Structure formats: structure tokens, C-alpha cells
Amino acid sequence: MGLTTNFIGLKLKNSVFVASGIAGFGEEYSDLFDINKLGGFITKTVTLLPRKGNSLPRIVETTSGMINSIGLENPGVDAFIEDKLPFLRKNLKIPVIVSIGGETAEELVSVVRKLNGVEVISAIELNLSCPNIKSARKYFISQDKELAYKTIRAIRKVTKFPLIAKLSPAVTDITEIAQVSKNAGADAVALINSFPAMFFSKDRAPVFGGLSGPVIKPMALKMIYEVSRKVKIPIMGVGGITSVSSVSVLELQPGSFISIFPSPSLSTPSEHCGVGGVSGSVVGWIITAVAFANTGEPSVPCPEIANKYVPYTPNVG
Amino acid sequence: MAKFYQTDVRILEHKTVLPGYKSLFFSHPTLAKNARPGQFLLLDCGTFFRRPFTISSVKGIIIEILYKVIGKGTRYLSEKKKGDWLNVFGPLGNGFNPSPQGERTSPENLVFVAGGTGIASLRFLAQKISVPGILFYGAKTKNDIIGLDVFKQKKWHIKISTEDCSSGSKGLVTDTFKKYLSGSRHLPSYLYSAGPKPMLKRISEICISNGIAGQVSLEEIIACGVGACRGCAVKTAVKTNKFIYKTVCKDGPVFDIREILWD
Numbered sequence: 001m002g003l004t005t006n007f008i009g010l011k012l013k014n015s016v017f018v019a020s021g022i023a024g025f026g027e028e029y030s031d032l033f034d035i036n037k038l039g040g041f042i043t044k045t046v047t048l049l050p051r052k053g054n055s056l057p058r059i060v061e062t063t064s065g066m067i068n069s070i071g072l073e074n075p076g077v078d079a080f081i082e083d084k085l086p087f088l089r090k091n092l093k094i095p096v097i098v099s100i101g102g103e104t105a106e107e108l109v110s111v112v113r114k115l116n117g118v119e120v121i122s123a124i125e126l127n128l129s130c131p132n133i134k135s136a137r138k139y140f141i142s143q144d145k146e147l148a149y150k151t152i153r154a155i156r157k158v159t160k161f162p163l164i165a166k167l168s169p170a171v172t173d174i175t176e177i178a179q180v181s182k183n184a185g186a187d188a189v190a191l192i193n194s195f196p197a198m199f200f201s202k203d204r205a206p207v208f209g210g211l212s213g214p215v216i217k218p219m220a221l222k223m224i225y226e227v228s229r230k231v232k233i234p235i236m237g238v239g240g241i242t243s244v245s246s247v248s249v250l251e252l253q254p255g256s257f258i259s260i261f262p263s264p265s266l267s268t269p270s271e272h273c274g275v276g277g278v279s280g281s282v283v284g285w286i287i288t289a290v291a292f293a294n295t296g297e298p299s300v301p302c303p304e305i306a307n308k309y310v311p312y313t314p315n316v317g
Numbered sequence: 318m319a320k321f322y323q324t325d326v327r328i329l330e331h332k333t334v335l336p337g338y339k340s341l342f343f344s345h346p347t348l349a350k351n352a353r354p355g356q357f358l359l360l361d362c363g364t365f366f367r368r369p370f371t372i373s374s375v376k377g378i379i380i381e382i383l384y385k386v387i388g389k390g391t392r393y394l395s396e397k398k399k400g401d402w403l404n405v406f407g408p409l410g411n412g413f414n415p416s417p418q419g420e421r422t423s424p425e426n427l428v429f430v431a432g433g434t435g436i437a438s439l440r441f442l443a444q445k446i447s448v449p450g451i452l453f454y455g456a457k458t459k460n461d462i463i464g465l466d467v468f469k470q471k472k473w474h475i476k477i478s479t480e481d482c483s484s485g486s487k488g489l490v491t492d493t494f495k496k497y498l499s500g501s502r503h504l505p506s507y508l509y510s511a512g513p514k515p516m517l518k519r520i521s522e523i524c525i526s527n528g529i530a531g532q533v534s535l536e537e538i539i540a541c542g543v544g545a546c547r548g549c550a551v552k553t554a555v556k557t558n559k560f561i562y563k564t565v566c567k568d569g570p571v572f573d574i575r576e577i578l579w580d
Contacts (some may be wrong), residue, residue: 024545028567031320032543044545053562056580059540059548061366066540073547073562285484 066214156185432512455490
């Protein structure tokens with residue numbers, strides 16, 4: 001549709017991404033729709049060493065959302081480069097953003113060093129806020145201003161990749177962490193990761209995870225709003241987007257988001273922000289894709305994806 | 318070519334089979350052509366997660382979903398009428414392997430064990446297998462026995478167990494099956510089973526200890542359906558003392574009985 005956006009130096013043909021974790025490493029959904037119709041692709045979080053992930057149960061449906069406790073299951077950065085990147089390299093013509101995670105700054109730095117120079121990668125998203133991994137530390141990196149600064153700073157020093165810091169909503173003041181991220185050298189912030197939450201398994205064991213889905217969208221909106229007013233940093237809006245109408249709220253296009261958020265820091269909104277994602281809801285993502293295909297309105301950020309969604313009308317006698 | 322589809326279909330027929338059990342029919346030529354026994358569809362049931370339903374029969378271009386009304390999603394689905402639209406996503410998963418290599422599956426060797434609505438996927442498999450075998454079918458009461466038409470037509474030997482003794486043997490199908498094996502001179506050599514997890518675990522143990530090979534179809538809450546979100550993980554054996562998580566939605570729902578590490 002000719003809509004182009006510049007986001008942290010990446011030229012995007014539209015502003016719709018899949019949030020990290022939603023579409024795995026790209027291959028999983030490739031039979032359903034052409035991933036190249038997206039603005040860009042964010043991988044599932046990759047860590048230094050392989051992670052098997054959490055024991056079961058890992059997901060539960062909640063009122064208007066879900067809790068996931070996957071535990072960052074991933075093959076580790078070496079296997080990612082060897083086994084997963086070839087598919088992305090071969091098939092993706094859009095920017096690839098690799099999401100990385102780790103317990104410490106050192107671990108994250110080691111992951112980044114391995115990704116440095118890999119030509120298919122356009123940017124790195126720092127998952128500083130995964131709510132469902134067991135850690136010796138009781139909090140996430142992005143819940144501690146000093147630790148967040150040190151971590152992002154350390155990574156900034158070893159890579160030229162644009163950095164997107166994905167922040168936890170479970171903080172007293174999200175704008176402080178966003179400011180710190182900017183000061184440390186992050187090129188953008190992704191707002192927000194899922195909310196720390198829990199449910200009980202069938203045998204009454206507590207399961208800790210992250211709450212996502214439409215239920216968190218108004219909370220995501222508040223945090224995006226606050227950061228956009230206070231901190232001059234591009235924002236990637238994530239959380240609870242499951243339909244075209246919900247995208248138009250978080251997705252910062254003129255006439256939608258910006259009319260709600262008259263932010264002095266966003267002079268040319270489409271150049272500063274404007275990336276929608278679907279947090280934690282794969283199902284939601286599919287619905288989003290389908291909704292785009294159905295409306296076909298020019299204002300819709302990504303009208304061509306899910307082109308395989310073709311209503312089939314049988315001959316009903 | 319897409320291996321699976323997300324599409325709207327019109328409901329051709331939606332009938333009550335027994336109180337609390339319904340059969341839904343729709344047509345879709347390519348989906349019907351690609352669907353294999355054991356595969357499932359994710360249906361839009363008005364809930365945040367779509368609900369997984371096994372394909373219980375394919376005749377020509379007509380696909381049948383046989384299901385029990387259990388909760389919010391199935392209640393929503395059960396209220397759909399003939400002519401209504403339904404959004405379907407599938408066929409998903411690997412499905413049963415009807416002719417496993419190196420295994421003998423002649424009629425006297427073939428055994429199905431179904432628990433509850435697990436009968437639905439085995440019914441589709443029975444449609445595809447030319448020879449009859451023995452079906453062990455466990456249900457709560459005689460009012461929960463569904464989907465036997467295909468087995469009867471194909472002259473299967475049917476052994477029913479109900480928990481309240483209202484039909485067939487009294488008790489669990491696992492006990493009936495075990496009793497049958499201990500009293501039988503020729504053990505079946507291959508098993509296909511679908512039903513609740515505890516039943517599948519027990520059946521697998523019985524079969525392994527009797528040297529019977531086979532496949533079971535797992536039921537799980539499914540989010541993405543394509544193996545991306547890793548929500549429906551199942552522990553599977555790789556080497557001694559080691560395991561990997563596979564996904565029920567993509568790597569399964571059908572697994573070799575020797576592969577699963579039961580809790």
C-alpha cells in the first residue's frame with residue numbers, strides 16, 4: 001500500500017511486527033501466510049545456552065487473555081545461528097530482529113558477540129523482562145534502574161546493531177526505566193512485556209508466568225502514553241493486539257495513536273514510532289492477520305498479510 | 318502449497334447424536350483431501366484460545382467433527398446452526414501412521430483402544446483401514462457411547478466397558494483390555510489409542526510390557542497449533558536419562574508409545 005516507515009534506521013514497508021515468541025523462528029507460520037508481508041520479524045528469545053523450558057502446565061486461558069510459563073525454551077544462540085537462521089536468511093526479505101535473553105549482562109554480551117556480523121540480522125531486542133524464568137535474582141533486569149543501565153551500556157559497547165529494550169510493566173514508574181534505557185544507548189524501547197501473574201495447576205501447584213492478551217492492552221496503552229510524553233525515544237507498542245481496531249490504538253500512525261497522544265517529542269510520528277505487535281497471543285496474531293485481509297482499508301497498516309485467508313463458500317442446497 | 322488453511326466454512330449440518338454429543342458437518346475440498354486420521358482443527362469457539370477438535374470422518378469433501386459439549390467453547394459451538402459460518406484452522410498435527418514400517422498390522426493383530434471422545438479420531442482411522450480389528454471402547458455410561466457406526470459397518474469386533482455397568486463390561490477400559498490380553502492366545506501386535514491421558518499412560522504401559530507396539534493420540538490445551546509458542550509441550554525420551562520437549566500440536570498429537578515420558 002506504499003506505507004513506509006523508518007524505525008531505528010530500519011526501512012519498513014509497514015509498521016506491523018509479530019511480537020517475540022509469537023511466531024517462533026519464522027518457519028512455523030510460513031505455510032499460512034507470507035511473512036514478508038510484515039514490516040519486520042522478531043524471533044523468539046534466544047539465550048547463550050539451550051533452554052528446555054518449564055515443566056507443564058505452560059499455558060492457561062484467562063478472562064480475555066492468557067498466562068504463559070514457557071520458560072524461554074530455545075535451542076541456544078549457537079544452534080539458532082546454525083539451524084534457524086538459514087531459513088530466515090533464505091526466505092525473509094524484511095528486517096529480522098533477534099530477541100535475546102540472559103540472567104546477567106555478561107551472558108547477554110556473550111550472545112551479542114556471537115550475533116555480531118551475522119548479515120541477516122537488522123537489530124536486537126533485549127528481553128530484560130521475561131516473567132517466567134526461575135532466577136536467583138528475584139527481579140528482572142528492567143526492574144532495576146542501575147542494573148538495566150549497566151546491562152544495556154555493556155551491550156551497547158560491543159555491538160553496532162540497533163538495540164530495542166523490552167521492558168517489564170511491573171515497575172513503579174516505567175518512564176524512569178525508559179529514560180535509563182535511552183541514556184544507556186538503547187535505540188528504542190518495546191512496551192510492554194507480559195505482566196507477572198500466576199495460576200494453579202490441576203494438582204494445585206502454583207505456576208508463575210506472564211499475563212498477556214486483550215486484558216493488558218489498556219495497561220500497555222498507559223505505559224506507552226506515559227513514556228511517549230516524557231522520553232524522547234522510539235516506542236514499539238506491544239500488548240493485547242488481536243484485531244484491526246486494537247492495532248490502530250497502539251500502532252502509532254497519524255490520525256490514530258497520535259491524535260490520542262499529542263506528544264511534543266513525536267514531531268513526525270511515523271518516523272519515531274509505529275510498530276504494533278501481538279503480545280503472548282498467537283491466536284490473537286492469527287486473528288489480527290485475518291482481520292487485515294478482511295478489511296482491505298488503506299488505513300490498515302498491513303493489508304496484504306494472511307492472503308491465504310479465503311472464505312470458502314460451499315454449495316449449500 | 319499451503320499444508321493448512323484458515324478459512325470460513327458454512328455448517329452443512331449440526332445434529333445431536335446423543336444428549337450432550339453433537340456432530341458438525343462442513344465441506345471443504347482441499348482440507349478434506351489433505352486431512353489424515355489423528356489430525357485436528359482449531360475452531361473459533363468465541364473464546365480467546367481456539368478449541369482443538371479431532372477430525373472424526375471425511376467422506377468426499379464433507380468433514381465431520383464429533384464432539385462432546387463440555388465447557389464454554391463447546392457450548393458456544395453447539396449453538397451454531399446449519400448455514401452459520403465457522404472459522405476453521407487446519408488440518409494440524411501429524412496424525413496416525415496407518416502403516417508403520419516394520420510392524421505387522423494384519424486384522425487379527427490390530428487393536429484400537431478408545432476412551433470417551435477419543436473414539437472420534439479412531440473412527441476416522443477405521444474409515445481408512447481396510448481390514449477390521451478389535452476395538453476396546455471405554456465410556457462412562459451407555460449414554461456416552463458414540464461413533465460406532467463405522468466400526469459396525471466394517472465388522473469390527475467391539476468390546477465396550479462402562480464405568481456404571483450400563484453396557485458391556487463394568488469398569489475401566491484399561492482393565493478390560495488387560496484381562497483380554499492375559500486370556501488371549503494370540504496377542505495383537507499393533508495398537509492405536511486415543512482418550513484421556515491417564516488411560517493412554519496405562520494402555521501404553523500394558524502394551525510395552527506385552528511387547529505390543531503402537532501409537533497414542535494426546536489431548537492438550539492448544540494455543541498456536543503450529544509448534545511456535547511451545548505451550549503444549551510433552552516430555553519425550555531421547556536417550557537414557559535424557560528428554561526433550563516436543564509439541565502436541567505439531568510433533569503430535571500422535572506419538573509412539575515408547576516415545577512419551579509420562580508424569
